[in-house]
Amino acid sequence: MSAAITKQLEAVIGAVPGWTPETVDIRALDGGVTNSNWLATHEGKLHFLKIYGSGTESFINREVSIDAARQAQSMGIAPEVLYYDKNTGLEVVEFLTGYRASTNADFARRDFLEHVIDLYAAFHSGNPLSETKDVFEMTEEHIEQGREIGALFPADFNWLLKQYSKAKQAFFASGLDLVPCHNDPMPGNFMVQMDDDAITDMKLIDYEYASNNERAYELGVFLGEVFADEKTSLEMIERYYGEVRAETVARVTVARAIADMKWGSWAVQQRQLSDWDFDYQKYGIWKYGRARMLFNDPRWDDWLRAI
Template sequence: MSTTERRLGEARTQDEAAIEAAIRRVPDWQGREATYKMLVGGINNRNWLVAVDGHPRRYFVKVPGPGTEKFIDRAVAHQAAVNAHAMGLAPEVVYFDPSDGLEVHEFLEGYAACTNADFERAEIQEAVIACYRQLNAGPKLGLTKTIFDMIDEHWQDAKALGAFLPHDFDWMMKQYGQARAAFEASGLDLVPCFNDPMPGNFLVSPGKPMKIVDYEFASNNERAYELGVLLGEMFFTEERSLQLIEAYYGEARPETVARVWIGRALADIKWAGWAIQNRMLTDWDFDYQKYGDWKWARARSVILDPRWEWWLRLVASGRPQPR
């Protein structure tokens, strides 16, 4: 994958031809020279840093990857990004083409993407919790897609594509069904959610507020899941997880902790399905099968916790905790 900077007309690969075509589509850039350089880190899409002659700032351009329209609602992702920018949580959306989801954002100069190591720092953890409290309190999105909708979609697609299913798939789906029934018995706490806490989606700069980018998986979803997928993704200890649950909600009630802990397992079931079905749609420049198998194993480890049945009972008999 080349990260060489090129000017318009110098494309040498299919990806470079695609970004040149994208640049020429942006109305405010018509007739201007531009340079572009691929950014490292995109999995679903190709991401580019673009500089346009006569413009004082640089731009982040996302060219959607093939097949991603199956599980990404680009219009809702755009809505979420616009809402987040209005709240001071995201860069400005400069251009969006609803026909294929092409996105252009301001490039946040001086910001760097977080790593897993950054999330060992208390100030980073607390900044994310503060961002989530604000984001989850924002206006509802045009799409309600719960964690249960996501799991069903990914695994139905995986089976339809002929993907290799884990040996204990039926057992896991039974546990998933019990978790779903528990949440539905108590009622879902639906709020606008980010749903995708990869470390690189959180940008930081000394003395500046944290920003969140990449709203492709945003939807109205269960609040406790938003926190559960974050705690699981960042490998927080149970002690630290309880502290962050308290920081988010104001207190860590047993039924709320149970909702978040079950949300962790649901997150891994969802991302395992995402990876295993995505393996069938790509050219394997990322080892989706290995990633999916690892996520599946993590879900299994939570479900095999002796407290699993107790958590289910707490969720089924309780109500969502107000924040």
Template sequence: MRRRLGEGTSSEEGAIERAILAVSDWRGREACYEPVPGGISNPNWRVEVAGAPHRFFVKIPGEGTEMFIDRKTANEAGRKAHASGVGARIFHFFPDTGVEISEFVEGLRTSTNADFLDPVVRLNALRALKAFNDCPRLSQQKTTFDMIDEHFQQALVLGGQFPSDFGWLNARYREARQALEASGLDLAPCMNDTLAGNFLLHADRRVMLVDFEYASTNDRAAELALWFVEMCFSPEIEAELIEEYYGRVDEVVLARVSLFKALVDLKWSTWAMVQNRCSRLDFDFFKYGFWKHMRARFMMSDPRWSMWLKAV
């Protein structure tokens, strides 16, 4: 529902109105706001301010997200993405509240998994992702391993639900981590959240990246692995993309991506169990986490698992 500044009645509307009033350039000017659907971590808003040349996208941190989102790192990542030509311009960031205000990019639409059936969209998305990955490293180094360990501990403290075969999943995680760390990590800025909805499409199929909340310095293979599992690409398409990204396809890269496929799903499945305990958003985090656990289990049960461990 679209509202004018001062008309808010709910706690969420109160939060966006406080965010609007915090921008000194906007004080004394008429403003309207309305929710932007789609996010599963935060309430997001589209804001119009009288006299401004464009609309704004305002992100209000969701309750409990401070447990796994570093807003300063997210802002740093968003600014690097814009500087590399693949992200929206950020105008304001308030470290004390975590509120971030960027340009609402007009004329683009949120992509869906179906869009990535188009090879041009896939290639443009890969190039946008690589442009961000090729930026200087982010201040915060937080690998997939760090994220998994963090979520394990959070779920324990909050009483989150673990699957009955967690011991087996944890053992597979530990052996994959040992193999990957022994081989050395290929660290770079990573989005760590390559859902289809975080790629915006121009009419000519160029791609812009949005939402860097989970960004950190991490392994490039983990970035590709998460994107691949989210898009459900075929092995043939994955090989094409790996060759475009790395300039080669070999058993080492394939093995690294394959192991990380299991680990990123384990990360997000446990994240979902944490969210299931603390988030107020209308989203079925338990079902989401259950599905992610299933996919992690599927990869860890693959007959090639031991081969991947040796290949990396």
């Protein structure tokens, strides 16, 4: 560990009430993208410690994320936030002993899907958060920023935008169904506790991108992330809404296409900004390709009318 990192850790550990560098054992955890993550042991108890990445305050509203995390914890679906200091750039959260992060392969199982749908239903029932940022605002922010820095968009991007605009008009004509949303369905955010091969509990972590958003988007982006087929998607829609109606199927399906436009636009922007060893451009073009498949589906205009 470098001297600079050691000094930073000593400073943040000393900021936690009752902690000193001498009484806390700490080791790095893998998996952090925008922050550095650590396992801290104090008086025999494990804690998850997050040090905010430099510049992340420009795109993450920490007050909203902490509010969302605490609200989820009060529902029993998230770990407890034990300490938070925006100025220090530090967050200490209950370590979920006995849990593991879910993987892409897990979501081939129906029970994993059902647990996630139930987590969403619980979180969406909470009080509104202090920030509303819908998927359309997110998408257009990515596109505008990408254009400013010379991102490479697909050759038919104007046509993709035309279909996106039609979807936006349909949602706004019917009215957005705004609820507290997590907005980040990567598998590692679903921490699962298992007894042999059976799920005994699942919790939702990392509320950095939480906001009030369109309810159907949360389902659509998740079902797209886990590659749920049409039959499975209908089953999950029924589990969440209690029934399968043409309107809800249309909202979730169209939101799934919008999710791919959102993340495709984010990726081609990241290609210009990030030095990570990851082919963001390829990922973005693939996301646009998935959106294009739904835009070209013969049912596309029927879904828009059903919204």
